[in-house]
Amino acid sequence: MLLSLIVFLPLVGVALLLPMRPENKSLLRVTTLVVMLADCLLSIYLLLAFNQSASGYQFEENIPWLGSLGLRYHLGVDGLSVLLLFLTTLLSWIAILSTWRAVQLRVKEYMIAFLLLELGMLGVFVALDLFLFYVFWEIVLVPMYVIIGVWGGPRKIYATIKFFLFTFIGSLLMLVAILALYFEHAGLANGVRTLDVTQLGNVHYPLAFQIPVFLAFFAAFAVKVPLWPLHTWLPDAHVEAPTAGSVILAGILLKLGGYGFLRFSVPLLPEATHYFGPLMLTLATIAVVYGALVSLVQKDWKKLVAYSSVSHMGFVILGIFVLNPQGLEGAILEMFNHGLLTGALFLCVGIVYERVHDRELAHLGGIARYMPVYAAFFMVFMLGSVGLPGLAGFVGEFLVLLGTFGVSSLAGWISMTAIILAAGYLLWMYARVMFVKLNTEHYAAELVDLRAHEVAYLLPLLALVIWVGVYPDTWLNFLHPAVSHIIAQASAAGGLAAR
Amino acid sequence: MSVPLNYALALAAVLFVTGLAGVILRRNILIIFMSIELMLNATNLNLVAFSRYFGNVNGQIFVFFVLVVAAAEAAVGLAIIVSLVRHYKDSLNGDEFNLLKG
């Protein structure tokens, strides 16, 4: 029941909010925050109660749902989902806190949208029935659409439609593929109709079937990641989204794609994974370098961070498709780190934007003089994102590169340049915004240093960034059984293909 | 001597196609309406011919119902036409009824 409780606790929040008066904004905010904090505590409890050495899924719940079609309400977590679950509950309340003052319009709807969003994301990470997974996957779409569309910037309608169509087309193709998998499995397993991930993996599908299914999954997951060249919705969505929307978008929504690849594409379609492996590595390498290069020339602060996400998520895909333990563990850890770091960077951008309502890098400068505490926080997150040893970003990228060199040193060397480029654009951005002396007197009065609630949400992120950087084993230990299971599934079929 | 089945079917087909063409080509709504009636009567001829050919009465029963339905359709249809013509000052040209872009 623990997983159901975690997933559906936000619904309790919605039920609490519905009868409240829309004018009573602080009550609405506090209620949402309390519910989300409670959810976060539950997920921390889950982390502690999770057995790190056991393989397979834990805390399983398995009851019939659409019984007449053999579809089940099957939840469960392994090390991979536990980490992402924790990240989701953490970033959710941080996101709410970050727009404590910025959002004054339609607070009630805003809070409800975020609660539903959290529900959908949590569901995606724990669903073990593909159909259930799909339902949660789509639930995520609507609140995000509303959040950008209602509380977004000036070009929000263009951005939302683009976001919606990109992701919706991808996921509908995935639906067709899921249903094809349903019948293919039934055909191969004596007519057993199921979409249970634990059972789907026991069957060997022919390569001619795996390829189209892999492509359909790719359409859904690669858009979400987003993998070059399907990334074009991301900068628009980020620029128009409110800060909290960006944090969730970068911090968690992008992880849904990576999670999808890890949970479904690689284990269920191992031969297609091998078949498309070189292509995926190429695309990922391009994404890594492309994102970094484009970040270099951005004039908008938020867009710069958005494009850096394309680069970082490229590392994740790289790590997944090198198909060795270092790469996979690195990819998962990189997802976790990216959630912390890019989330934090968006928060930092939002903090300044909330004060001066400007994100043009050319207009900003000398902020460190007015906001020293902020500058310190920001520096740690920026350096973490650069990949400085001792901070979170380094561990993930290092492991991914380690894995990549084991497979293709060319991809490794090319990706390596992206880290240098990242140092370039992030340090330049930091120097530009924090130190360059500019005629900033006109907004100096606005630049008050961090408020208590801002410290309150940056501090846990800071602690985690350092923790992961200094002692990554705490987190990697969660991953070993899950990763070796994925590798086993992927290579068992690889062996078959070789034979 | 009896008329072969094919003759009746061919006549019915000709009537049906005439009606079909009338509906598609003519613009006067009364003529369109009459063309539809022609199509129904082609059906009746078909049914009667088949009924005689098979020697069962189902087809003839069907004809009675088609006749009744045609009468009911005529009653309702003419009422609708009358009501519309009042608005359009005595025009029966279907092309003029273009308030709804179609």
Place this chain on the structure above:
Amino acid sequence: MAVLPEVVVTVLAMLLLLLDAVLPEHRKSGLTWLALLGFVVAGAFNLYQWGSPAQSAYGGMVGADNFTVFFNTLFLATAILVVLMAPAYLRERALPFGEFYSLLSFAVLGMMFTAASTDLISLFVSIELMVIAVYILAGLARREKRSNEASLKYFLLGAFASAILVYGMSWLYGITGQTNLAKIAGVLKATSLDNPLLLMTIALLAVGVGFKVALVPFHAWTPDAYEGAPTPATAFMSVGPKAAAFAALLRIFISAMGPAQPDYSLLFAILAVLTMTLANVVAIQQNNIKRMLAYSSIAHSGYILVGLAAAQPGAGSDQVAGIPALMFYLFVYTFMTLGAFAIVAYVQAGQVTGESFDDYRALGRRAPMTAIAMTLFMLSLTGVPPLAGFFGKAYLILAAVHSGMAWLAVAMAVNSAISAYYYLRVVVVMYMSDTTERVPLYRSPFIHSMLAVASLATFFVGVFADPFLRFAQGATLGF
């Protein structure tokens, strides 16, 4: 007694007609309650018959089995929801209550008999009973030019379609020598399917019914008729007669011509793709919300037709066959479409038309609950989980994939994505644009309860889909 629900509706229709003539004007609103009572009683009798062995009546002309119980439930639910949505609109526009309800009852009667027909003759007469009543419903606002024009176009189109349909039926009779559907199937099973006359008959019947369910390319006048008719009548037309026409389609093409399925499966698959694609593309360009919903309803005909293309006659108990998917989708479609039209009727209060997208500006602020309901309907029509529309579409896609037509499933998926554009436009207008205008909205307990029922159904049929899936599956065991 097999036809008890039909008898109740007949009595109701007569009673409404009589009372309308004798009641004084100020007491006519009581007719709403009478109509509701009648439909609820008929519904209760109907549901009571679920699971009882199949019976027949009128010398084998009509039957009563789970299939008819399913469709009767659908039709009576439609009728009840339309009765709930209508009073506010009718009063506002000074349209006659009694005539509306009694015509509605006659149309529902025709629909019920359509689903129950086991003979070509009764099938034809039932369809005509339904459509003739609907012609008049469309033209009920006879002082409005638009309504007259809608009625005329719908009439000419419908009569034309009927003529083609009945000509096709005469050929079916000619080929088999039978009018009883089961006997026709028996004869067809024993004969060769390469008969060119059979192909022609299939074409004639498909065109005839194609007009009735507004398939492309036989859809031309549908949007006009939908736009011009009084909104509650439009709502009814887009759901009731369409569902009945699909029932007729099942009766003709599965009950009678099931053995010829390989001949027409591809035809319907192509028609389905044409219909949904064209309707969706045109719907994007609409600025009138009623027209947009009309095209949306055409597109949904296309989706539903996928079920027939993927049907596997004889696979009745197989849960993924196309027929239960088709029927489940009709069930889902009823609630979301009626809900959307009810909101159009609601927003139209006190306005000349109230049909353009601009009339929905900032509805999220002006009427929060209504806007939430509309959002729910739009998302469900788009096919976003966990709403009912999603499960409907997923089930149809499932059936298409199962019958080996993955391309059809992909076409449907792509079309859903296209349709998202115009459905979301309504949501965008309601929440993301502003207006200074404050148009008053109705205060009618009827329409509010109707919206509540429709939105709850749209939500719960989605989240707890299983009993409803079983309902649809149980209704097709006869095939």
